[in-house]
Amino acid sequence: MSTEATDRSGVDEPRFRDTLRGLPRRVWIISLGSLILQVGSFLPVFIVLYLTQRGHSAGAAGLVLGAAGLGSVLGNVIGGYLADTIGRRPAILLSVVSTSGLTALVPFVAPLPAIVIVVGLIGVTSQIHRPAMAAVLVDAVSGTKQRLAAFGVLRFAMNIGAALGGVLGGVVASISYVGLFLGEATALLLFGLLVALLLRDTNPPKTDPEDAEKQAEVAIGYRQALADPTLVRFLLMTVFAMFVYIQTTVGLPLHVSDVGLNERHFGLLMGLNGLMVVVLELPIISVISRFRPEYVLAVGNLFTCVGLTLTGFTSGMGLLAAAVLIWTFGEIVYSSIVQAHLVSLTPPGMVGRYQGLYGAAYTVGTGAGPVIGGAVYAFAPWTLWTMTGVLGLLSALLCLRLRAPAVPAADAAKSDPPMAKQQETTSE
CATH class of the missing domain: 1.20.1250.20 (MFS general substrate transporter like domains)
Known part of the structure; x- marks a missing residue:
């Protein structure tokens, strides 16, 4: 059993490296x-x-x-x-x-x-x-x-x-x-x-003439995009997830100060976060690519939520560092797949608009987080950490409903270019 697992991982890792190359x-x-x-x-x-x-x-x-x-x-x-x-x-x-x-x-x-x-x-x-x-x-x-x-x-x-x-x-x-x-x-x-x-x-590559009617439908623009309930759930999930994550720059430094630590300690914690992201992100991508993306997003949001919520119940550098390890893992897992999964939810001709709406939702979450988070923390710190936990759980639940629509066999065949075309694209 263990040998088989080792062999399998040994095969998968070079495949991902080949994908990178x-x-x-x-x-x-x-x-x-x-x-x-x-x-x-x-x-x-x-x-x-x-x-x-x-x-x-x-x-x-x-x-x-x-x-x-x-x-x-x-x-x-x-x-x-x-x-x-x-x-x-x-x-x-x-x-x-x-x-x-x-x-x-x-x-x-x-x-x-x-x-x-x-x-x-x-x-x-x-x-x-x-x-x-x-x-x-x-x-x-x-x-x-x-x-x-x-x-x-x-x-x-x-x-x-x-x-x-x-x-x-x-x-x-x-x-x-x-x-x-x-x-x-x-x-x-x-x-x-x-x-x-x-x-x-x-x-985007030109579609067959029979797809012209579909292209005309999606050409309506943002009104058509926001009529997509899956996209709306995705955007709401993004706002909640970013509100939670941005507390690393609001709630975390305030808590570090309240428990008697200083700027140097906060810098060390954020340095640990940055080191983990740089070292582990690409290896983690090679692992998560094997699993359903909506589950991966949910797991990422859960780890971020748990790690940051635990921050409010820790005081020493050791426990705070452990919390940082937890929410950084969640950050890596979530960030590694979120935009790529959005692509699978995007109809033809709408990639820019869907990515633009994602960017807007991201900005709303990271913009509202410091303002609301700072005010809530000033009222009562435990309230912020409770809010972080609730919104994190909501974002994880929303992820479970972000499944890409099933693609008919005929459309799937059209979406896979011939091998020669793939090699031509890769060489550009």
Whole structure:
């Protein structure tokens, strides 16, 4: 029995590595671009420090962050529409070029209303490229395992870039905030140049004439998308899951302070989280690809929920670290599959819109979490941890109803391209 299990795992692991090696060139281009963007993504992290150093109040900084958050929700929706209409490559270029110009303006804008407008517009334009980038990955790969591998590589690049960007941003900010924002503008233009030179547009493959009527039906747009009950459940699950997860930046640091620990301890806990994500995400993807995605999502949400809820009942670094291990495992499992599974729920011609709505729901959850979570914690900490547990369980239950529709045999045969076509796609 044990020998058979060992042999099986030994066969599966090389297969997943082969899947990674066989990913199309477009996946690596987008992932490299994401790494560049994350390394240079300074404004979301340092905008509060920048504003307070310029003499603005904490309330003013909150107003600017609120404008950026609302802009991000709108930007995802606009980006999903543009990805499905004007194309993936033009949407990405429009996003990065406009965001670069606006970001370069920030250090030269003085009045608070002007800063709110500029940063709010950055919130819009900076998110337009995200649904388009996800759609590029979807267009480039075929099959569940390739989708999981492609989104896994993208997340791996983003995590590495975020880690490097935090360190680099701190160094640059200590020298010059003007240099910080101009550096981000340069990183955006560098990504735009990468896309312009190396990425061919990747609109969805054309369907057979008999599918024209289906394509016309889905062309209605977001009204058609929001009429899909499975998508609505997916979006609600995303809002709940992100509200729970974002308490790692709100409830967790507040609790760490309340139990007598300091910033260094919180930094160590978050460092443990980052190390686990970088080291374990790709190996975990190779395992979870064998199971039903809706069950995997439910398990991920449950671990995140349990780990964060336990935080409210722990006090020492050892127990807090154990809680971090639990919710980080849930984070990895959930994040590794969520966008890839959304693809299996998406009708033809709607990839950009579905990914855009996912991005909007993600932003709503991560935006509402700090505001509501902070207020609830101030009222009574146990209330926040109870809310975290309830919403986490609800998100897990919603996952169980996110099953992809059955595909008729004739349609399944059409969706599988000939081997020669697959090899051609992979070589691009």
